[in-house]
Amino acid sequence: MILVTGGAGYIGAHAALALLEAGEDVVILDNLCNSSREAIPRIEQLGGRRVEWVAGDIRNRALLDQLFVRYPIDAVMHFAGLKAVGESVRQPLRYYDTNVGGSINLCQAMAYAGVFTLVFSSSATVYGDCSCMPINESTQCGQPTNPYGQSKLMTEQMLASLGSADERWRIGVLRYFNPVGAHPSGLLGESPRAAPNNLVPYLLKVASGQLPALPVFGGDYPTPDGTGVRDYIHVVDLAEGHVNTLQYLRQHAGLRAWNLGTGLGYSVLELVAAFERVSGVSLPLDRRERRPGDVAQCWADPTRAFEELGWVAQRDLDTMMRDAWRWQQANPMGYEETARPVPSTASLAAQAQGAG
Numbered sequence: 473m474i475l476v477t478g479g480a481g482y483i484g485a486h487a488a489l490a491l492l493e494a495g496e497d498v499v500i501l502d503n504l505c506n507s508s509r510e511a512i513p514r515i516e517q518l519g520g521r522r523v524e525w526v527a528g529d530i531r532n533r534a535l536l537d538q539l540f541v542r543y544p545i546d547a548v549m550h551f552a553g554l555k556a557v558g559e560s561v562r563q564p565l566r567y568y569d570t571n572v573g574g575s576i577n578l579c580q581a582m583a584y585a586g587v588f589t590l591v592f593s594s595s596a597t598v599y600g601d602c603s604c605m606p607i608n609e610s611t612q613c614g615q616p617t618n619p620y621g622q623s624k625l626m627t628e629q630m631l632a633s634l635g636s637a638d639e640r641w642r643i644g645v646l647r648y649f650n651p652v653g654a655h656p657s658g659l660l661g662e663s664p665r666a667a668p669n670n671l672v673p674y675l676l677k678v679a680s681g682q683l684p685a686l687p688v689f690g691g692d693y694p695t696p697d698g699t700g701v702r703d704y705i706h707v708v709d710l711a712e713g714h715v716n717t718l719q720y721l722r723q724h725a726g727l728r729a730w731n732l733g734t735g736l737g738y739s740v741l742e743l744v745a746a747f748e749r750v751s752g753v754s755l756p757l758d759r760r761e762r763r764p765g766d767v768a769q770c771w772a773d774p775t776r777a778f779e780e781l782g783w784v785a786q787r788d789l790d791t792m793m794r795d796a797w798r799w800q801q802a803n804p805m806g807y808e809e810t811a812r813p814v815p816s817t818a819s820l821a822a823q824a825q826g827a828g
């Protein structure tokens with residue numbers, strides 16, 4: 473059974489579904505601080521199977537210990553964390569506490585339980601501001617410029633030390649580029665609780681009339697049309713990369729990092745054009761100054777993931793935009809909360825004692 477922390481969230485929910493489809497059993501741990509419990513029945517509906525799930529925090533060691541007793545977990549996919557760059561600048565301690573402290577707590581609980589296989593959600597932000605594209609896993613350009621990125625780098629460093637200190641660990645570090653899109657069913661997608669900051673969630677709110685215009689940050693970058701270039705990757709491709717990583721880790725000990733990206737860079741205006749093409753909706757644009765902290769361009773060299781994991785992104789930009797738009801139209805306000813009983817920490821403790 474696979475423990476999926478943050479499995480009610482955007483990427484975690486798609487990964488939980490991909491695991492079900494690959495025949496794995498799943499238990500989700502999520503405190504719902506940026507997600508909805510409504511994701512769980514939808515994962516079950518699409519996967520055709522039940523998912524165990526517990527509402528709780530990765531920083532709660534007692535709860536983690538109970539989970540490892542209660543369920544026959546043999547590997548962990550660790551998505552839980554905070555991810556808003558601007559918020560991390562204003563609230564750094566919250567970010568270090570959850571992203572670094574939470575990951576340390578999880579690893580301690582794993583080692584205590586004798587579970588040593590871990591897939592960690594890292595980010596291309598660990599590469600800092602690079603000028604040489606594409607970025608491969610050995611590229612060293614600098615440091616992340618905000619606490620969110622620092623928290624990912626620090627966690628990677630902590631995991632590397634762990635891998636060196638104890639050969640029982642099998643750790644896959646996955647550096648995501650720009651995940652976008654949604655499940656083609658329209659049942660799973662990104663449903664942030666706060667106002668959107670990222671390009672595609674913002675664009676969807678504009679397309680559906682909930683926001684007046686899409687800000688386009690910067691028109692003077694050294695890119696073909698002057699707007700920022702990124703490697704957008706369909707969230708279903710990303711989720712499938714996690715299943716390949718798990719299969720790899722079952723065969724190989726140690727720690728290894730992989731880029732998960734398409735290897736293609738698209739500008740903001742190219743992405744807007746793709747969205748308009750597939751949706752038939754015209755987007756009002758609001759040209760602005762550069763957003764502080766943004767790099768001009770960033771795209772992956774995904775060769776290592778192809779050669780070692782046998783993984784390659786399949787879905788193109790039009791598919792990403794089409795699936796994102798379907799999700800938005802089917803769920804204009806994201807997931808609707810429905811009344812559904814949540815297993816409490818107390819009942820889990822009782823179950824764990826019963827099992828122990």
Ligand code: NAD
Pocket residue numbers: 477478479480481482483484501502503504505506507508528529530531550551552553554555570574593594595596648649650651
């Ligand atoms: P998300 O916010 O949708 O999902 C994260 C989930 O973790 C949420 O369901 C949230 O409720 C849960 N969570 C947060 N803190 C928790 C805690 N202390 N205990 C238990 N659950 C907690 O974000 P996402 O886009 O699905 O990102 C998943 C992971 O991937 C994160 O670690 C993120 O940093 C990383 N990542 C995301 C992107 C991106 O652009 N979406 C890019 C690179 C890396």
Ligand code: UDP
Pocket residue numbers: 650669670671672674686687688689690699700701702740763766
């Ligand atoms: N961007 C934009 N308008 C927005 C949000 C983002 O023009 O409302 C641009 C941003 O400057 C960058 C690209 O879109 O060039 C991707 O930004 P996003 O925040 O989605 O991801 P990032 O690469 O910053 O993690």
